[in-house]
Amino acid sequence: MPTIRDVARLAGVSIATVSNALSGGRHVSPQVREAVLAAVRELGYVPNRLARSLRNRRSQTIGLIVPDITNPFFSSLVKSIEQAARARGYQVLLCSSEEDALLEYDLALALISRQVDGMIVIPTQDAPRYLQRIGEKTPVVLLDRIGGEDGLDRVGVDNLQAARRGTEYLLSQGHRRILLLISTLELANIRERVEGYQAALEAAGIGFDERWVVPCGRGADTARVVEKAIQKYRPSAIFAATNRLSLVAVQAIRNLNLPFPERISLLGFDDFEWSTLLQPYLSTVRQPLEEMGQRAIQLLLERLEGVRSGPARVLLPCELAVRESVAPVALSMRRKEVRSKDNPGGSAKSAKP
């Protein structure tokens, strides 16, 4: 690989001049500049960023860790972050932690080791301690999974409001028996969605029963879990708190051969392109991916440029994407509901056919 010295020699100038001709540090006469560029072309010279960053103590690079690059929610977020970063002259080093806290830690250290100027992290767990430590020395922005307390900048959505809104929508369609599918209660994100669900139910005068909140975990057999819950509680609607869970819910509904959406409605969380495979088209609570990415970059760059010192918190609202997977509850269902034993809200003012 040719170095700056080779270019200098070929162009008949000093290495300082080459550096300045290329990076524009100071004035270089047009003829010399041309000679340098010609030498660069002839040699196929590409500056060594490692050396440059080492010298500058700045890499113009930010790290990005996401839990699973295979999940369209995260990969869309990645896309918006990369675009925003590129527009501001930064490159991003992208890592996937495979939802593995240990790997995530290793990746974070690897990024530090590569001298990133800052990093954006969607952690596998809320507010990992190691990230706080890193955050004391290197700017860190937490994204999406922003539960827990620490002094880090964070960008996420208002999960409580979003889930409440989604649940209210289901209620407005006459649903009273609403199953909530969640991944795990370990993430504050998810807990807030449960709270939103609960708040909406209670505001509607319907009791909240935590048994109707079904943790599905990550196992391969989660569809079975959902099927059992459906059989046990006979919901008229399912609210899937995660895009993966929409998938699982669909499988369960099909396995049980329930008319969909006539007999059972489904509302998802997170929008994703490939969901159009589903018929009826999936209605979802949509997160503002584009804006989340942009705000994360913005916060990080503010830090890098020393504009701000106190931690910032950005909470974005979600909106409802109403499509076809939620149907008004059937009258027959409502009647049944009143008689039902294990209906948490059966006694309320819900059913009046």
Place this chain on the structure above:
Amino acid sequence: MPTIRDVARLAGVSIATVSNALSGGRHVSPQVREAVLAAVRELGYVPNRLARSLRNRRSQTIGLIVPDITNPFFSSLVKSIEQAARARGYQVLLCSSEEDALLEYDLALALISRQVDGMIVIPTQDAPRYLQRIGEKTPVVLLDRIGGEDGLDRVGVDNLQAARRGTEYLLSQGHRRILLLISTLELANIRERVEGYQAALEAAGIGFDERWVVPCGRGADTARVVEKAIQKYRPSAIFAATNRLSLVAVQAIRNLNLPFPERISLLGFDDFEWSTLLQPYLSTVRQPLEEMGQRAIQLLLERLEGVRSGPARVLLPCELAVRESVAPVALSMRRKEVRSKDNPGGSAKSAKP
């Protein structure tokens, strides 16, 4: 950020000893080693990889460029590559070219600039010239889109055989009117799939008509294009040569309100998890993602370790994933087919109810 000097000072040893204690270049007495590690912990020292790579002239890093990280086919490939690389002690720098040849070029230079030891590229176009030039100095392995001629290592699937196999399967189900959906003929990958389709048809004594090969491009309105083709040619089956096109095909079929798969069958290319949203479950020609990733890494490391000098070519076979989206062609269809005017194979021995 603490440096190796800080650690040396705190531990009361020389920087060489710190280096050796950490990287294990030569023997260090247990006590000294402990002192060094203690100092490392106390300072929160993380070695500077930039400096290390600069000095070593080796980064233990490989670059990976994929056309679109959002596409599950590519992101799954990424996953398998990262795993294989990690297992061999390499880190990967992942880039998405957004199907943009110019951006791809920039990214490749950026990787060179970061002194990657080699790179794996799924190019946006076949055998880009710039990659050949890079390949003369830095090991490059072409993946998936391996058309064109140059001296680079390549790993891909046997597209001709795969498409032929898929088409034969459709034929075996009685289909004679098979529409082939492709993205663009610019990729050899796709051209080979067309050839495979053609070969299968001709082997079955059915004429090949290039009008039945529908280029869908990347536009937003590709579903309309497919709808029109369906209305014009009235196929009994669609073979989507790309996972994205399976999506488009499904939309078109629905918009046309055709009984699926009874009236029209669909065979996809590339398997992907989220396809289970589709009912009936999508049958596909499945590419061996795992193995493709592993072989790519293997080829690259062989180069890096100088085991091999001539270019290698790995062609992997695909297998059929038979599920539900392909139905035997209905008898009524076969009759209709014989009368049809624009049926490319109508005159052949195809229909004999």
Place this chain on the structure above:
DNA sequence: ATGAAAGCGCTAACAT
């Protein structure tokens, strides 16, 4: 407008 030289943090060759 240009050149010479120091030094970013690290490893390895040469010391002892």
Place this chain on the structure above:
DNA sequence: ATGTTAGCGCTTTCAT
């Protein structure tokens, strides 16, 4: 078993 030092490729003073 450990220390000293040159140098990886670059930018940036300090010269001229």
